[in-house]
Amino acid sequence: MAGHDWEALHRALGQATGEWSREELVVLLRDLIQEYVIERGLPTGTPGQAAAPDLTRLDFPGLIAWLKGNLSVPELALFSVDGRRVIVDADGPREIAFGRATEQGPPVPQRPAAAPRVAPERPPTQQRPGAATAPARPAAAPVTAEPEAGEKPKSLNRGFRGLEFD
């Protein structure tokens, strides 16, 4: 309603509702809020709907899924969420088993020489699919990650050296 005469509308509404008691107006307002705000939801794009959920309540896969759906940060395209797993495709297919140490379940026999599945490194001239959208990796920086209590610190594979964890 660009250029609308709000003063005229205000006067007209004041006149139209002149017979309404305060109680009737409150009930009317309540019913309009119920219909248009509570039950139908806010119109698309309003700040209320765009507000983020409480991110502290999300687990890691949930957090990554929410970030991917709500932020247009190219780096997030490197992450994919598969159920409870978060997979990072930073330099070839790799998996990070975040949170596995905390999973409750029967003990699994340790495989000899168990190691993260790592794809063989490709020659530098080979272009990865989707690599055009991936940002250039910064120079390798020392990565520090807080190990969980009782968990043996894991040394990050070379493929993750370009990722920074806050």
Place this chain on the structure above:
Amino acid sequence: MQTPAEVLAQRGGTLTGVWLERLDLRGGDLRGTRFAGTRIHRVGLVEALLEEAIFDGADLLGCDLRGARLLGAEIRGGKLDTCDLSRIEGAGLRLDRVRLEECRLGGARLTGARLRGVVIQGGETSYLNLHKALIINSRFTHPRLGGAQLMRVNLRGAVLSECDFKAANFYAADLRGAVLMRCDLTEATFNEADLTGAVLIGCTTARTDWAEARFGDDESARQHHGGA
């Protein structure tokens, strides 16, 4: 349930999934009773006491509710087909996503009623009293006559939002102080209707006939706020 006594014994309770047919419950007291998923076919409920009753997904066919008292009652979902609701007392009645087909509503008093997602198709709707009612996202049609027959309806102080009144006949209707928001009034006629102090916001008024309508001194209703 086979007898009126069996039904009336449920007053204030809940009747779930039962089938009531060809019963005479005239003047019966069913205040506060909840009819959930109930089929009520050809039941006489003339002047029945149905205050605060709840019809939840009920299907009423060919019922006679003339003069029934439905103050504060709720009808949620379901359908009323060829029912006679003439002169019902329904102040504060709440109709939520209900379909009324070929029902007689002449002289029904629905002051302060709340109609939401209601479809009123055909039937008789003249002299309906919707004083200060709130009507949202509802449709009034009459396929055989081209548009709903809303002659002499009382919509004084009513608030109508997103309603479909295409080709409706508002002859001599009282719309004083009514607020119409985003209503479709295409080809509706307002001959001798009184729209003094009425406010139209974002309404569609293509080929609407205002020729004989009254707008009072300031003609505020003529000041369409938005709309087409």
